[in-house]
Amino acid sequence: MGRRLMLARGFADPVHDAQGVFRAVMDALARPGTIQPLATELAPSGPLTPELASIALALADADAPLWLDAALAKNPAVAEFLRFHTGARIATDPLDAAFALVSDPAACPDFSVFAQGTPAYPDRSATLVLAVSDLSDRAGWRLDGPGIKGSATLFAAPLPADMGDRLARNHAGFPQGVDLILVAPGRLAALPRSTRVTGG
16 A cells, blocks of 8 residues: 555546547547647656656556556556556567557567557557657658548657668558557657658
């Protein structure tokens, strides 16, 4: 009991706060490349950013395990916070995760280590949530595909050096593949697997 009293608090209004984050994520996935506001008052422990925490608290639950990157996994307070506030299991194997939280996106494992879904059940795939420091729709990649009128642009950093190749392979495997949510302070954008990403 004493340890749990030391945990950072979760959403002040769990139902409405979670609904707000969920709506922002759904809007971002429906309109790839658009920047959505992500207001949060969370102040989680260690390298878990408020934005990563908000996405986890809104989307993860007992049926949606979380995977943590090395920087997050080495801080026990992060897993304790997430288990307490979401009820989600922390997966040690990325293949078992419904959501992957990545605080060091430049070191993100190859997308192939995460669940890709199957031809019959493409929805049984992982969503990767990457905490970037820069996120803008004014330049960067060109995005084409469902939910985009004409084309869109998106820039995010830092990311793996081979990010363009990863995104191309991910799109080529559609309807299988992973979906990406990019979060920066106060905002987010999404790159679903249906989006074709070029340039950058």
